[in-house]
Structures are given as C-alpha cells and as structure tokens.
C-alpha cells in the first residue's frame with residue numbers, strides 16, 4: 659500500500675541523489691526542455707514508461723490516456739501532438755500499448771460502461787476493421803494480445819492522418835513507432851511497423867499538406 663509519506667520521503671532522497679551527482683541538475687532542468695520523443699501510452703498504473711526505459715526528466719514528452727488512443731476529436735491528444743511535433747520538434751513519436759490492457763478488454767465485451775462507451779468505441783472500430791484476422795484466432799488470450807497490437811497500429815495510422823505529423827515526416831524525417839509493453843514479462847516490444855508504407859497507402863485519402 660502506497661502511503662503519501664513514502665512518496666514524499668522518496669522524493670527527498672531522489673533530490674539528494676541527483677544533487678550529489680550534479681550540483682546544478684535542477685538549475686539546468688529549470689531552463690527548459692528539448693525532448694526527442696513524444697510518448698503516447700496507456701494510463702495503466704503498471705506501464706511506468708520512464709522507469710522501465712530509464713528515461714530521465716526532459717527526455718520524453720508524455721501523454722497517457724485509457725488504451726493509448728489517438729482520437730482526432732480529442733483536443734487533449736491533438737494539442738499534445740501539435741505542441742510536441744510543431745513546437746518542440748521531437749524526432750520520434752511512439753504509441754505504446756500493453757498486453758492485459760483493461761480498456762482493450764472492455765471493448766471486447768458486451769457491456770454498457772456509460773461515459774466509457776464512446777471512448778472504447780474507438781477500439782471496437784479497430785476490432786471491426788480487423789475482424790477477419792481477429793476472429794480467426796481461436797485462443798482468447800492470443801486474440802486479445804493481437805487486438806492490443808492492432809490498436810497500436812491503428813493509433814499510429816491516426817497519427818499519420820494529422821497535418822503536423824505528415825509535414826514533419828516529409829520535411830524533417832520525423833519517425834513514428836509502435837510499441838507494446840508486456841506486463842507479464844516486463845519486456846518492451848517494437849512492433850517494427852512500416853510507417854512509410856502505411857503513409858503511402860493512406861495518402862490518397864488523408865493527404866493534408
């Protein structure tokens with residue numbers, strides 16, 4: 659059980675550790691940020707991306723929501739993408755899903771979840787788009803895992819549908835990556851998505867620049 663005392667005690671020792679290594683660590687941190695990565699991940703408490711990748715303060719611009727969705731009418735994620743890509747000029751955008759994602763699981767069930775319905779419908783749409791492949795997987799865990807991966811892929815496609823990402827990919831070589839974190843093993847998996855092939859395929863319809 660986490661207590662708030664534990665949190666503040668830890669913070670105090672973290673500050674001392676940092677200062678011991680570099681006396682002006684926080685002075686430098688206060689001067690600004692130049693992260694190279696925009697990370698879009700799930701809000702799930704087990705997917706602590708900085709801890710599991712060793713990314714320190716200033717290295718990643720982070721956005722998290724339920725089931726790592728890039729929804730084109732979500733002003734929050736769209737503002738994050740615009741700010742990170744256009745203003746901070748990050749070099750990479752990562753969408754990271756994770757196995758055993760509660761949001762993805764919920765979208766596989768027939769259940770009225772109130773305000774979560776419109777949010778999870780985005781994942782149901784991913785299922786519908788890929789229903790032939792998903793329905794051919796008999797093992798339920800494997801089907802669930804595959805939906806997690808396909809959801810990451812579709813959110814990467816949603817990224818590429820934005821003008822900011824299209825322009826940065828062409829203009830300065832911005833890269834988009836799809837990852838999955840396996841909470842059962844601790845391993846981070848690169849799905850090695852061919853974003854340029856995806857870009858080419860969807861540009862006929864989604865070209866904005």
Ligand code: CO
Pocket residue numbers: 700701702724725726756758759760761762
């Ligand atoms: Co999740």
